[in-house]
Amino acid sequence: MSEAWREVEAPATEIAVRAQEPDDVAALAELLNQPQVVRGTLQMPNTSAEARRRRLEGETDAVRLVAAIAGEVVGMGVLTRGRDRRAHTASMEVAVHDAHVGQGAGAALMAALLDQADSWLGLKRVELCVFADNVRAISLFERFGFEREGLFRAYAYREGRFVDSLAMARLKGLRMADSPPSLDLSAKSRS
Ligand SMILES: CC(C)(COP(=O)(O)OP(=O)(O)OC[C@H]1O[C@@H](n2cnc3c(N)ncnc32)[C@H](O)[C@@H]1OP(=O)(O)O)[C@@H](O)C(=O)NCCC(=O)NCCS
16 A cells, blocks of 8 residues: 655755754744744734743653754744553644744654654544645645544634634555445434
8 A cells, every 4th residue: 555655755945853952942832922823823813922921841652753954943843642442543733933934844843743743652643623725734745644524613713703624644554445434414414
């Protein structure tokens, strides 16, 4: 079976991906305050650096990576593993500083997080949610083998309106075409 995400090439720019360290927190708090990052995620605008710092330092039960270009932290990626009967899954988040989008940091973070999922955690399923109009992010995720599973309507409130979100997932060794979802949403429920 072909696993398309394995064919993604490394980005051209020299990007170092490594574990998040305590010294990165100030740069990451600034990154999470960027207008396009707030727009593309569930971050709230006008959040103090201190509140972001507390959150970044508090969440330890996850794989947290940063991407750096010439020593400057430009992106972050998080893989949060499910528990108990969902231990074969993880949710993924990626964000790149507004000033550094389109330089390959997002792809480098995705490649590293998925290598962790595949080669070190043995995960079956990696999932994420992305606003349905976030074309750049969706195309990046699809490049790495994520497929569209469904639509959450009015998922979040953004810039004065409700916005839909796509549920996407990448299942190791299982493409949607090989195993289409069985749920028929048009079927009437029986009591
Ligand atoms: C989504 C995000 C992580 C991508 O990071 P990035 O560093 O810009 O990603 P890369 O440079 O590695 O790749 C971006 C890809 O999108 C493509 N792209 C850029 N703009 C695009 C557009 N308007 N439409 C379609 N594709 C687009 C690029 O061509 C590139 O693909 P390629 O390498 O095949 O050419 C980044 O834009 C971001 O952090 N956005 C704000 C936060 C966010 O939306 N996070 C995702 C939440 S689910």
